[in-house]
Amino acid sequence: MENFRLGILETSDVHGNVLPLNYGTNRPAELGLAKVATLIKRERDLNHAVLTIDNGDVIQGTPLTYHFAKFQREKPNPMIKILNALGYDAGVIGNHEFNYGLELLKQAIRESRYPWLSANIVNAETGEPYFGQPYLIKAFPNGPRIGVLGLTTQYIPNWEKEEHIRGMRFDDAVKTAQKWVPFLREKEQVDLVVVSYHGGFERDLDTGEPIETLTGENQGYQLCMDVPGIDVLLTGHQHRQLSGVTVNGVVILQPGCNGMGLGKVTVDMRKENGRYHVVGKVSEWLSSEGVEPDQDVIAMVQEYERAVQEWLDQPIGHIQGDMTASDPMLIRMEDHPLIEFINRVQMDAAGVEVSNTALFDNQSPGFPRDVTMRHVVSNYIYPNTLVVLRVTGQIVKEALEKSATYFDLEADGSVRVSDEFLKPKPQHYNYDMWEGIEYEIDIKRPKGSRVTVLKYKGKPLEAHQELDVVMNNYRAGGGGDYVMYKGCPVVKDIPIDVSELIANYILEHKIINATVNHNWRVTIGGQSPIALKNESDKNG
Structure with a gap:
């Protein structure tokens, strides 16, 4: 033998x-x-x-x-x-x-x-x-x-x-x-x-x-x-x-x-x-x-x-205000200048009024005052391109309900990331945040019925109402189990990497204002989780 x-x-x-x-x-x-x-x-x-x-x-x-x-x-x-x-x-x-x-x-x-x-x-x-x-x-x-x-x-x-x-x-x-x-x-x-x-x-x-x-x-x-x-x-x-x-x-x-x-x-x-x-x-x-x-x-x-290093360290523009990212959970619970900026870049590139994007990674640093290509690629880490889909108000609500499952509420009232976004691997990139609509998510409510406010231009978004929404190609194809997007008409395909679009936008405008319009928020029974935590810390 x-x-x-x-x-x-x-x-x-x-x-x-x-x-x-x-x-x-x-x-x-x-x-x-x-x-x-x-x-x-x-x-x-x-x-x-x-x-x-x-x-x-x-x-x-x-x-x-x-x-x-x-x-x-x-x-x-x-x-x-x-x-x-x-x-x-x-x-x-x-x-x-x-x-x-x-x-x-x-x-x-x-x-x-x-x-x-x-x-x-x-x-x-x-x-x-x-x-x-x-x-x-x-x-x-x-x-x-x-x-x-x-x-x-x-x-x-x-x-x-x-x-x-x-x-x-x-x-x-x-x-x-x-x-x-x-x-x-x-x-x-x-x-x-x-x-x-x-x-x-x-x-x-x-x-x-x-x-x-x-x-x-x-x-x-x-x-x-x-x-x-x-x-x-x-x-x-x-x-x-x-x-x-x-x-x-x-x-x-x-x-x-x-x-x-x-x-x-x-x-x-x-x-x-x-x-x-x-x-x-x-x-x-x-x-x-x-x-x-x-x-x-x-x-x-x-x-x-x-x-690569020479390319990454090229200065391309400046941020007026604070667009840094220090608390990823906080960014996902209330509107933040970094997310608003990326959504605005997408809307500008697509010529539409509604957009969604994600904070892809908990290590995303945001943008400092002086921005280089290194900062762009450290925040937008995937080679995504953009797609504009024509969706109904019903599909928007279904997508928001899917994103809302990102949160779980502990018995003590604290908020954590649900297991379905952590196991078998972290999938923070599957939680989307929107610009161009107004909405609220109440994580005290059962999953599937957490969206309590959904408006477009100040009026309730009707189930049959159509919107043109820009998102990355991964999401537009149903990636992340966003199956509601499958079959939606493709209005426009923008075959340029989003990181390149972000860099070009900064190069064109030179100075970017860090703005936030608070068009959405996450609540616990209608109250801000951040305010509740601050109150708890104060009393504790």
Whole structure:
């Protein structure tokens, strides 16, 4: 009998992070592919057989990748340079791979010295895998044959601009796996089946109970339960850290995001009667914290990084007044100059009177007095564009009720973020705030009936009344379970990144006044939560 140990290394949702750096603050951070590279090289020194896979969302997400996509496309893609140098065996198409357009994705694939896999993204006409290769076979000398099947969340058409995915069909990941896993077992005669799925889990791993709305976006649990023959399931998309878990005999792994760690599966195999069989398998997560970044990787991006830093530090305008963000919960409970400003930029770009946007991240710093591009990208962190939808008053109310579920009221009267916006990952970006209408949300009322005031130009907004509303393309496509927007007529599509629109607006106006018109508020039984807290603190 011959024994064989395989180390499977996974990155996922790196989102363009290479250096251990927060671009918004320009301060060190415990993340980035340079740190992960050190972990990968360390694992290769320890294991004689290693398979390294990127599970998607790698070429988008930071000023580094944005600046490359907008201004440096004649150069090699910096993310692909790094993955090539690190000897990756395969990559999987993630949903954010499409954000900068199909041509940039195809350029990245052409430059890659490894295959990009996705069996369920197919040609809409022929049904064949759109990117050519649904799976990878890795045969180790005098060792086992490993099959790696690539899958991508089928939910992409709900978010992505149509021109970026034209000619593609996104098939059900479970049904696709039910076709290809037996093929790998029977036709390719592999000894181990690894499924690398850019998607996560919409069900509790122990009970199978739903932990989010069952849209088909995250089918990891069903893959384990409904597709016999999978040995290892690599996942992502949700930015979770999941390891040391087996579901229905399948070892699962999800390595977090932004290069904060490296996922690892160790598989022990034994050769009996001419074939290798699995005798043990376990997953673990290796943290990047405290790891020295790889100097070779840092050197690969220095040319790009110098240009990015120069671009980020260009002064573009001034804020008159206070537009900084210190308390994200407070910003989401009463109108704030930062949110009002972004909504006004959107309305200006779209030529409409109603807009919605979100405070995407609790780390958003707002704008200081002197504004640079760094401040713009630290506040508007996604490559969204804008869409104008024609919606009814009823749809506006449904959307506001959806946003109102962001809040939960504790027994002591304090306000917290509801679990559905925190689990399985923080989704602060799914709470919208509006300009151009007047509304109140009472979180003392049951969810679904919290909107107590809804007006347009001082008069009640009727259910049948139509408004043209500008919002980001993710939301307009129903992203964040805003299903009420699906099917609404598209009045206008504005194919310019919102961060670019914000920068252009500041450059044009030079001085921006921090204004707030208090067109909306959140209450507890009609009273301000902030005032109630201040009163409680005063009495306590």
